[in-house]
Amino acid sequence: MVDMLPRLAAVALISAALVPAQNNWFTPAILKEPAVAKALESVDARSSAIVDEWVHLVEIPSPSHKEQARAEYMRAEMEKLGLSEIRVDDQLNVSGVRKGTGGGPSVVFAAHTDTVFPASTPIHVRRDGDILTAPGIGDDTANLMATLEMFRALNRGGVETKGDLIFLASSQEEVGLLGAKHWLANSGYHPDMFIAVDLASNQVWYGALRISQYKFVYTSPGAHTLESRGAPSPAKAVAKAITALYEIPLPPLAQGIDSFKVPVINVGMIGGGTVFNAIPREAWFTVDLRSLDSATQDRLATAVVSAAQQAAEKEGVGFHAEETGVAIDYSKGLPQSVRLNQPVVQTAVAVANFFRRPGSAEIKPADVGSTDANNAVALGLPAVAVGAVLEHQPHRLEEFAEASSMVPGIKSLIALAVSLTTH
Numbered sequence: 407m408v409d410m411l412p413r414l415a416a417v418a419l420i421s422a423a424l425v426p427a428q429n430n431w432f433t434p435a436i437l438k439e440p441a442v443a444k445a446l447e448s449v450d451a452r453s454s455a456i457v458d459e460w461v462h463l464v465e466i467p468s469p470s471h472k473e474q475a476r477a478e479y480m481r482a483e484m485e486k487l488g489l490s491e492i493r494v495d496d497q498l499n500v501s502g503v504r505k506g507t508g509g510g511p512s513v514v515f516a517a518h519t520d521t522v523f524p525a526s527t528p529i530h531v532r533r534d535g536d537i538l539t540a541p542g543i544g545d546d547t548a549n550l551m552a553t554l555e556m557f558r559a560l561n562r563g564g565v566e567t568k569g570d571l572i573f574l575a576s577s578q579e580e581v582g583l584l585g586a587k588h589w590l591a592n593s594g595y596h597p598d599m600f601i602a603v604d605l606a607s608n609q610v611w612y613g614a615l616r617i618s619q620y621k622f623v624y625t626s627p628g629a630h631t632l633e634s635r636g637a638p639s640p641a642k643a644v645a646k647a648i649t650a651l652y653e654i655p656l657p658p659l660a661q662g663i664d665s666f667k668v669p670v671i672n673v674g675m676i677g678g679g680t681v682f683n684a685i686p687r688e689a690w691f692t693v694d695l696r697s698l699d700s701a702t703q704d705r706l707a708t709a710v711v712s713a714a715q716q717a718a719e720k721e722g723v724g725f726h727a728e729e730t731g732v733a734i735d736y737s738k739g740l741p742q743s744v745r746l747n748q749p750v751v752q753t754a755v756a757v758a759n760f761f762r763r764p765g766s767a768e769i770k771p772a773d774v775g776s777t778d779a780n781n782a783v784a785l786g787l788p789a790v791a792v793g794a795v796l797e798h799q800p801h802r803l804e805e806f807a808e809a810s811s812m813v814p815g816i817k818s819l820i821a822l823a824v825s826l827t828t829h
Protein backbone atom coordinates (compact mmCIF):
# COMPACT_ATOMS: atom_id res chain seq x y z
CA MET A 407 0.00 0.00 0.00
CA VAL A 408 2.75 2.40 0.95
CA ASP A 409 4.41 1.74 -2.34
CA MET A 410 1.26 2.89 -4.18
CA LEU A 411 1.53 6.55 -3.31
CA PRO A 412 4.71 7.49 -5.14
CA ARG A 413 3.55 5.48 -8.14
CA LEU A 414 0.24 7.30 -8.29
CA ALA A 415 2.03 10.62 -8.01
CA ALA A 416 4.27 9.68 -10.91
CA VAL A 417 1.26 8.76 -13.05
CA ALA A 418 -0.38 12.10 -12.26
CA LEU A 419 2.79 13.94 -13.24
CA ILE A 420 3.03 12.14 -16.56
CA SER A 421 -0.56 12.80 -17.55
CA ALA A 422 -0.21 16.43 -16.49
CA ALA A 423 2.75 16.73 -18.82
CA LEU A 424 0.81 15.19 -21.72
CA VAL A 425 -2.30 17.28 -21.25
CA PRO A 426 -1.72 20.78 -19.91
CA ALA A 427 -4.45 21.34 -17.32
CA GLN A 428 -4.86 25.00 -18.27
CA ASN A 429 -6.22 23.87 -21.61
CA ASN A 430 -9.31 22.51 -19.92
CA TRP A 431 -11.50 25.57 -19.41
CA PHE A 432 -14.32 23.68 -17.66
CA THR A 433 -14.66 23.70 -13.89
CA PRO A 434 -17.77 22.35 -12.16
CA ALA A 435 -17.94 25.67 -10.26
CA ILE A 436 -19.16 27.33 -13.46
CA LEU A 437 -22.39 25.35 -13.16
CA LYS A 438 -23.18 27.06 -9.85
CA GLU A 439 -23.14 30.56 -11.27
CA PRO A 440 -26.75 31.76 -10.87
CA ALA A 441 -27.53 32.32 -14.54
CA VAL A 442 -25.96 29.02 -15.58
CA ALA A 443 -27.69 27.16 -12.74
CA LYS A 444 -30.99 28.64 -13.85
CA ALA A 445 -30.36 27.57 -17.43
CA LEU A 446 -29.55 24.02 -16.31
CA GLU A 447 -32.63 23.74 -14.09
CA SER A 448 -34.84 24.99 -16.90
CA VAL A 449 -33.87 21.95 -18.94
CA ASP A 450 -35.03 19.56 -16.20
CA ALA A 451 -38.38 21.31 -16.13
CA ARG A 452 -38.86 20.76 -19.85
CA SER A 453 -37.58 17.21 -20.18
CA SER A 454 -40.78 15.62 -21.49
CA ALA A 455 -41.57 18.54 -23.81
CA ILE A 456 -38.08 18.23 -25.25
CA VAL A 457 -38.59 14.55 -26.03
CA ASP A 458 -41.93 15.36 -27.70
CA GLU A 459 -40.30 18.00 -29.87
CA TRP A 460 -37.41 15.67 -30.68
CA VAL A 461 -39.92 13.06 -31.91
CA HIS A 462 -41.71 15.72 -33.97
CA LEU A 463 -38.43 16.82 -35.56
CA VAL A 464 -37.45 13.23 -36.40
CA GLU A 465 -40.75 12.77 -38.24
CA ILE A 466 -40.00 15.70 -40.58
CA PRO A 467 -38.30 13.92 -43.54
CA SER A 468 -35.01 15.57 -44.40
CA PRO A 469 -32.90 13.69 -46.92
CA SER A 470 -29.72 15.42 -48.06
CA HIS A 471 -30.46 18.21 -50.58
CA LYS A 472 -34.10 18.20 -49.43
CA GLU A 473 -33.69 19.78 -46.00
CA GLN A 474 -36.15 22.63 -46.68
CA ALA A 475 -38.70 21.73 -44.00
CA ARG A 476 -36.20 21.24 -41.20
CA ALA A 477 -34.21 24.27 -42.31
CA GLU A 478 -37.37 26.37 -42.12
CA TYR A 479 -38.15 24.93 -38.67
CA MET A 480 -34.70 25.90 -37.41
CA ARG A 481 -34.90 29.34 -39.01
CA ALA A 482 -38.19 30.03 -37.26
CA GLU A 483 -36.77 28.83 -33.93
CA MET A 484 -33.71 31.03 -34.35
CA GLU A 485 -36.08 33.99 -34.83
CA LYS A 486 -37.85 33.09 -31.60
CA LEU A 487 -34.50 32.84 -29.84
CA GLY A 488 -33.75 36.40 -30.88
CA LEU A 489 -30.50 35.42 -32.59
CA SER A 490 -28.98 38.05 -34.84
CA GLU A 491 -27.78 37.70 -38.43
CA ILE A 492 -30.13 34.78 -39.14
CA ARG A 493 -29.44 33.48 -42.63
CA VAL A 494 -30.49 30.64 -44.85
CA ASP A 495 -27.88 30.27 -47.58
CA ASP A 496 -28.20 28.81 -51.06
CA GLN A 497 -27.27 25.34 -49.73
CA LEU A 498 -29.96 25.45 -47.01
CA ASN A 499 -27.51 26.03 -44.19
CA VAL A 500 -29.25 28.02 -41.45
CA SER A 501 -27.19 30.10 -39.05
CA GLY A 502 -27.71 32.71 -36.38
CA VAL A 503 -25.57 34.45 -33.78
CA ARG A 504 -26.09 34.79 -30.04
CA LYS A 505 -23.99 37.84 -29.38
CA GLY A 506 -21.46 37.86 -26.58
CA THR A 507 -20.49 40.87 -24.52
CA GLY A 508 -17.09 40.94 -26.19
CA GLY A 509 -13.57 39.74 -25.55
CA GLY A 510 -14.13 35.98 -25.78
CA PRO A 511 -13.73 33.46 -28.57
CA SER A 512 -16.55 32.92 -31.05
CA VAL A 513 -17.70 29.33 -31.13
CA VAL A 514 -19.82 27.53 -33.73
CA PHE A 515 -22.17 24.76 -32.61
CA ALA A 516 -23.11 22.84 -35.74
CA ALA A 517 -25.71 20.09 -36.02
CA HIS A 518 -26.88 18.85 -39.41
CA THR A 519 -30.44 18.81 -40.65
CA ASP A 520 -30.07 16.08 -43.27
CA THR A 521 -30.47 12.34 -42.85
CA VAL A 522 -29.39 9.38 -44.98
CA PHE A 523 -32.96 8.19 -45.48
CA PRO A 524 -34.80 8.81 -48.78
CA ALA A 525 -38.00 10.87 -48.63
CA SER A 526 -40.05 7.69 -49.19
CA THR A 527 -38.82 6.10 -45.92
CA PRO A 528 -41.71 5.83 -43.45
CA ILE A 529 -40.60 7.58 -40.27
CA HIS A 530 -42.61 6.94 -37.16
CA VAL A 531 -40.90 7.07 -33.78
CA ARG A 532 -41.60 4.04 -31.62
CA ARG A 533 -41.34 4.56 -27.88
CA ASP A 534 -40.56 1.59 -25.69
CA GLY A 535 -39.74 2.75 -22.17
CA ASP A 536 -36.58 4.79 -22.47
CA ILE A 537 -35.82 3.63 -25.98
CA LEU A 538 -36.87 5.69 -28.99
CA THR A 539 -36.54 3.91 -32.32
CA ALA A 540 -36.75 5.51 -35.76
CA PRO A 541 -34.51 6.20 -38.75
CA GLY A 542 -32.63 9.41 -37.89
CA ILE A 543 -33.61 9.44 -34.20
CA GLY A 544 -29.97 9.92 -33.32
CA ASP A 545 -27.97 11.09 -36.32
CA ASP A 546 -28.33 13.97 -36.22
CA THR A 547 -31.80 14.95 -35.08
CA ALA A 548 -31.05 14.32 -31.40
CA ASN A 549 -28.12 16.69 -31.55
CA LEU A 550 -30.05 19.25 -33.55
CA MET A 551 -32.71 19.20 -30.85
CA ALA A 552 -30.12 19.37 -28.07
CA THR A 553 -28.32 22.30 -29.67
CA LEU A 554 -31.57 24.21 -30.14
CA GLU A 555 -32.53 23.58 -26.54
CA MET A 556 -29.07 24.63 -25.36
CA PHE A 557 -29.58 28.06 -26.96
CA ARG A 558 -33.07 28.30 -25.44
CA ALA A 559 -31.76 27.40 -21.98
CA LEU A 560 -29.03 30.04 -22.16
CA ASN A 561 -31.78 32.57 -22.87
CA ARG A 562 -33.98 31.29 -20.04
CA GLY A 563 -31.09 31.61 -17.60
CA GLY A 564 -30.09 35.00 -18.96
CA VAL A 565 -26.57 33.66 -19.43
CA GLU A 566 -24.12 36.19 -20.82
CA THR A 567 -21.03 34.98 -22.62
CA LYS A 568 -18.02 37.00 -23.69
CA GLY A 569 -17.66 35.36 -27.08
CA ASP A 570 -20.36 34.94 -29.71
CA LEU A 571 -22.15 31.61 -29.99
CA ILE A 572 -23.05 30.73 -33.55
CA PHE A 573 -25.79 28.19 -34.19
CA LEU A 574 -25.31 26.41 -37.51
CA ALA A 575 -27.97 23.97 -38.68
CA SER A 576 -25.96 22.58 -41.56
CA SER A 577 -27.14 20.80 -44.70
CA GLN A 578 -25.73 18.00 -46.87
CA GLU A 579 -23.52 16.57 -44.13
CA GLU A 580 -24.27 13.01 -45.12
CA VAL A 581 -23.20 13.49 -48.71
CA GLY A 582 -19.68 14.69 -48.03
CA LEU A 583 -19.89 17.34 -45.27
CA LEU A 584 -20.81 19.78 -48.02
CA GLY A 585 -23.07 22.25 -46.20
CA ALA A 586 -20.60 23.19 -43.48
CA LYS A 587 -17.78 23.25 -46.02
CA HIS A 588 -19.75 25.79 -48.04
CA TRP A 589 -20.68 27.78 -44.94
CA LEU A 590 -17.10 28.00 -43.66
CA ALA A 591 -15.91 29.15 -47.08
CA ASN A 592 -18.69 31.61 -47.88
CA SER A 593 -20.52 32.84 -44.78
CA GLY A 594 -18.00 35.55 -44.02
CA TYR A 595 -17.63 34.29 -40.45
CA HIS A 596 -14.19 33.43 -39.09
CA PRO A 597 -15.04 31.61 -35.88
CA ASP A 598 -12.33 30.84 -33.34
CA MET A 599 -13.62 27.33 -32.64
CA PHE A 600 -15.93 24.84 -34.32
CA ILE A 601 -17.96 22.15 -32.59
CA ALA A 602 -19.83 19.52 -34.57
CA VAL A 603 -22.62 18.13 -32.42
CA ASP A 604 -22.93 14.90 -34.32
CA LEU A 605 -21.83 11.96 -32.17
CA ALA A 606 -23.14 9.87 -29.31
CA SER A 607 -22.57 11.49 -25.92
CA ASN A 608 -19.88 8.96 -25.02
CA GLN A 609 -17.65 10.02 -27.92
CA VAL A 610 -15.26 12.93 -28.46
CA TRP A 611 -13.40 13.16 -31.75
CA TYR A 612 -10.74 15.71 -32.59
CA GLY A 613 -9.38 14.48 -35.92
CA ALA A 614 -10.55 13.97 -39.44
CA LEU A 615 -10.67 10.75 -41.36
CA ARG A 616 -9.44 11.19 -44.89
CA ILE A 617 -12.28 10.16 -47.20
CA SER A 618 -12.11 9.57 -50.96
CA GLN A 619 -15.00 8.21 -52.98
CA TYR A 620 -14.96 7.00 -56.55
CA LYS A 621 -17.28 5.59 -59.14
CA PHE A 622 -15.55 3.38 -61.70
CA VAL A 623 -17.45 2.84 -64.94
CA TYR A 624 -16.70 0.13 -67.54
CA THR A 625 -18.22 0.18 -71.02
CA SER A 626 -18.50 -1.98 -74.13
CA PRO A 627 -20.62 -2.11 -77.29
CA GLY A 628 -22.57 -5.02 -75.71
CA ALA A 629 -23.61 -8.26 -77.41
CA HIS A 630 -26.25 -10.98 -77.20
CA THR A 631 -25.40 -13.78 -74.75
CA LEU A 632 -25.01 -16.15 -77.71
CA GLU A 633 -22.25 -13.92 -79.07
CA SER A 634 -20.74 -13.10 -75.69
CA ARG A 635 -18.31 -16.00 -75.30
CA GLY A 636 -14.78 -14.58 -75.13
CA ALA A 637 -15.98 -11.03 -75.79
CA PRO A 638 -14.85 -8.12 -73.58
CA SER A 639 -17.34 -7.67 -70.76
CA PRO A 640 -17.79 -4.73 -68.38
CA ALA A 641 -19.27 -7.20 -65.87
CA LYS A 642 -16.08 -9.25 -65.87
CA ALA A 643 -13.99 -6.09 -65.56
CA VAL A 644 -16.02 -5.08 -62.49
CA ALA A 645 -15.51 -8.51 -60.97
CA LYS A 646 -11.77 -8.44 -61.61
CA ALA A 647 -11.41 -4.87 -60.34
CA ILE A 648 -13.29 -5.55 -57.11
CA THR A 649 -11.22 -8.68 -56.50
CA ALA A 650 -8.03 -6.69 -57.07
CA LEU A 651 -9.16 -3.86 -54.75
CA TYR A 652 -9.73 -6.23 -51.87
CA GLU A 653 -6.24 -7.65 -52.42
CA ILE A 654 -4.52 -4.28 -51.94
CA PRO A 655 -2.48 -4.71 -48.75
CA LEU A 656 -3.71 -2.42 -45.99
CA PRO A 657 -1.57 -1.05 -43.13
CA PRO A 658 -2.25 -2.49 -39.64
CA LEU A 659 -5.47 -1.33 -37.96
CA ALA A 660 -5.22 2.02 -36.23
CA GLN A 661 -5.80 1.65 -32.48
CA GLY A 662 -7.76 3.71 -29.99
CA ILE A 663 -10.24 5.23 -32.40
CA ASP A 664 -13.53 3.83 -31.20
CA SER A 665 -14.57 0.64 -32.94
CA PHE A 666 -13.42 1.81 -36.36
CA LYS A 667 -11.33 -0.44 -38.50
CA VAL A 668 -9.19 1.82 -40.65
CA PRO A 669 -7.58 2.18 -43.10
CA VAL A 670 -10.37 0.63 -45.13
CA ILE A 671 -11.50 0.17 -48.71
CA ASN A 672 -15.21 -0.56 -49.16
CA VAL A 673 -17.21 -1.23 -52.31
CA GLY A 674 -20.63 0.21 -51.50
CA MET A 675 -22.63 0.05 -54.74
CA ILE A 676 -22.56 -2.13 -57.84
CA GLY A 677 -24.68 -1.71 -60.93
CA GLY A 678 -25.02 -2.18 -64.65
CA GLY A 679 -26.73 -4.02 -67.45
CA THR A 680 -30.41 -4.11 -68.29
CA VAL A 681 -31.28 -7.66 -69.37
CA PHE A 682 -30.33 -11.28 -68.69
CA ASN A 683 -29.35 -12.11 -72.23
CA ALA A 684 -26.68 -9.55 -73.14
CA ILE A 685 -23.23 -8.32 -72.21
CA PRO A 686 -23.92 -5.09 -70.35
CA ARG A 687 -23.02 -1.96 -72.26
CA GLU A 688 -22.09 -0.48 -68.94
CA ALA A 689 -21.22 -1.80 -65.47
CA TRP A 690 -19.91 0.14 -62.51
CA PHE A 691 -19.11 0.13 -58.84
CA THR A 692 -18.23 2.64 -56.14
CA VAL A 693 -15.40 2.77 -53.63
CA ASP A 694 -15.21 4.51 -50.27
CA LEU A 695 -11.64 4.79 -49.05
CA ARG A 696 -10.83 6.03 -45.55
CA SER A 697 -7.68 6.40 -43.53
CA LEU A 698 -6.23 8.49 -40.74
CA ASP A 699 -3.61 10.55 -42.52
CA SER A 700 -3.05 12.13 -45.90
CA ALA A 701 0.09 10.13 -46.78
CA THR A 702 -1.66 6.77 -46.32
CA GLN A 703 -4.76 8.03 -48.07
CA ASP A 704 -2.83 9.24 -51.10
CA ARG A 705 -0.91 5.97 -51.39
CA LEU A 706 -4.07 3.85 -51.17
CA ALA A 707 -5.95 6.14 -53.56
CA THR A 708 -3.25 5.63 -56.19
CA ALA A 709 -3.43 1.85 -55.68
CA VAL A 710 -7.24 1.85 -55.94
CA VAL A 711 -7.40 3.86 -59.15
CA SER A 712 -4.65 1.90 -60.83
CA ALA A 713 -6.23 -1.47 -59.89
CA ALA A 714 -9.55 -0.30 -61.32
CA GLN A 715 -7.87 0.90 -64.49
CA GLN A 716 -5.79 -2.25 -64.99
CA ALA A 717 -8.93 -4.40 -64.82
CA ALA A 718 -10.32 -2.43 -67.77
CA GLU A 719 -7.12 -2.82 -69.74
CA LYS A 720 -6.94 -6.58 -69.11
CA GLU A 721 -10.55 -7.05 -70.13
CA GLY A 722 -10.32 -4.69 -73.09
CA VAL A 723 -13.30 -2.52 -72.18
CA GLY A 724 -13.81 1.23 -71.92
CA PHE A 725 -13.14 2.87 -68.59
CA HIS A 726 -13.60 6.11 -66.76
CA ALA A 727 -13.37 7.15 -63.12
CA GLU A 728 -15.51 9.73 -61.40
CA GLU A 729 -14.42 11.18 -58.09
CA THR A 730 -17.14 12.66 -55.88
CA GLY A 731 -16.66 16.11 -54.42
CA VAL A 732 -16.06 14.87 -50.88
CA ALA A 733 -12.29 15.11 -50.91
CA ILE A 734 -11.06 17.80 -48.55
CA ASP A 735 -7.67 19.50 -48.71
CA TYR A 736 -5.98 18.92 -45.34
CA SER A 737 -2.73 20.72 -46.17
CA LYS A 738 -3.50 23.40 -43.54
CA GLY A 739 -4.39 20.81 -40.86
CA LEU A 740 -2.43 20.90 -37.59
CA PRO A 741 -0.39 18.01 -36.14
CA GLN A 742 -2.13 15.51 -33.88
CA SER A 743 -0.57 16.64 -30.59
CA VAL A 744 -1.44 20.27 -31.29
CA ARG A 745 -5.06 19.40 -32.06
CA LEU A 746 -5.42 17.18 -29.02
CA ASN A 747 -4.21 19.89 -26.65
CA GLN A 748 -6.43 22.65 -27.93
CA PRO A 749 -8.80 24.06 -25.28
CA VAL A 750 -11.81 23.16 -27.41
CA VAL A 751 -10.81 19.49 -27.25
CA GLN A 752 -9.61 19.36 -23.64
CA THR A 753 -12.70 21.21 -22.44
CA ALA A 754 -15.00 18.96 -24.46
CA VAL A 755 -13.41 15.85 -22.95
CA ALA A 756 -13.69 17.21 -19.41
CA VAL A 757 -17.33 18.18 -19.93
CA ALA A 758 -18.25 14.86 -21.57
CA ASN A 759 -16.77 12.96 -18.64
CA PHE A 760 -18.43 15.18 -16.05
CA PHE A 761 -21.85 14.52 -17.58
CA ARG A 762 -21.34 10.93 -18.67
CA ARG A 763 -23.74 8.28 -17.40
CA PRO A 764 -22.68 7.23 -13.89
CA GLY A 765 -20.78 3.95 -13.98
CA SER A 766 -20.01 4.18 -17.71
CA ALA A 767 -16.49 4.03 -19.10
CA GLU A 768 -14.25 7.09 -19.18
CA ILE A 769 -14.57 8.96 -22.47
CA LYS A 770 -11.28 9.29 -24.29
CA PRO A 771 -10.71 11.62 -27.23
CA ALA A 772 -10.14 9.87 -30.55
CA ASP A 773 -8.07 11.19 -33.44
CA VAL A 774 -10.76 10.53 -36.02
CA GLY A 775 -13.69 12.34 -37.53
CA SER A 776 -16.25 12.14 -40.26
CA THR A 777 -18.42 15.08 -39.26
CA ASP A 778 -18.71 18.74 -40.18
CA ALA A 779 -15.72 19.32 -37.86
CA ASN A 780 -13.51 17.76 -40.56
CA ASN A 781 -13.91 20.95 -42.56
CA ALA A 782 -12.66 23.02 -39.64
CA VAL A 783 -9.77 20.62 -38.97
CA ALA A 784 -8.79 21.04 -42.62
CA LEU A 785 -8.64 24.82 -42.18
CA GLY A 786 -6.43 24.50 -39.09
CA LEU A 787 -9.32 25.77 -36.96
CA PRO A 788 -9.63 24.40 -33.40
CA ALA A 789 -12.41 21.83 -33.72
CA VAL A 790 -14.04 18.92 -32.00
CA ALA A 791 -17.04 16.65 -32.46
CA VAL A 792 -19.24 15.77 -29.50
CA GLY A 793 -22.72 14.38 -28.92
CA ALA A 794 -25.68 14.92 -26.64
CA VAL A 795 -27.45 11.56 -26.37
CA LEU A 796 -26.69 7.86 -26.22
CA GLU A 797 -27.58 6.84 -29.75
CA HIS A 798 -27.03 3.55 -31.51
CA GLN A 799 -26.89 2.09 -35.02
CA PRO A 800 -26.85 5.34 -37.01
CA HIS A 801 -27.70 5.12 -40.73
CA ARG A 802 -29.88 2.05 -40.15
CA LEU A 803 -33.63 1.72 -40.13
CA GLU A 804 -33.29 0.19 -36.63
CA GLU A 805 -31.54 3.29 -35.26
CA PHE A 806 -32.42 3.97 -31.61
CA ALA A 807 -31.57 6.34 -28.78
CA GLU A 808 -31.99 6.56 -25.03
CA ALA A 809 -34.45 9.32 -24.17
CA SER A 810 -33.16 9.87 -20.63
CA SER A 811 -29.72 10.76 -21.96
CA MET A 812 -31.10 13.94 -23.61
CA VAL A 813 -31.28 16.15 -20.51
CA PRO A 814 -27.71 15.54 -19.32
CA GLY A 815 -26.63 15.91 -22.95
CA ILE A 816 -28.16 19.36 -23.24
CA LYS A 817 -26.58 20.31 -19.93
CA SER A 818 -23.21 19.20 -21.23
CA LEU A 819 -23.63 21.47 -24.27
CA ILE A 820 -24.52 24.37 -21.97
CA ALA A 821 -21.41 23.69 -19.88
CA LEU A 822 -19.25 23.48 -23.00
CA ALA A 823 -20.65 26.66 -24.54
CA VAL A 824 -20.29 28.67 -21.34
CA SER A 825 -16.81 27.32 -20.55
CA LEU A 826 -15.45 28.16 -23.99
CA THR A 827 -17.05 31.56 -24.47
CA THR A 828 -16.52 33.06 -21.02
CA HIS A 829 -12.90 32.04 -20.55
Ligand SMILES: [Zn+2]
Nearest residue numbers: 545546579604
Ligand atom coordinates in the same frame (compact mmCIF):
# COMPACT_ATOMS: atom_id res chain seq x y z
ZN1 LIG B 1 -24.34 12.81 -38.59
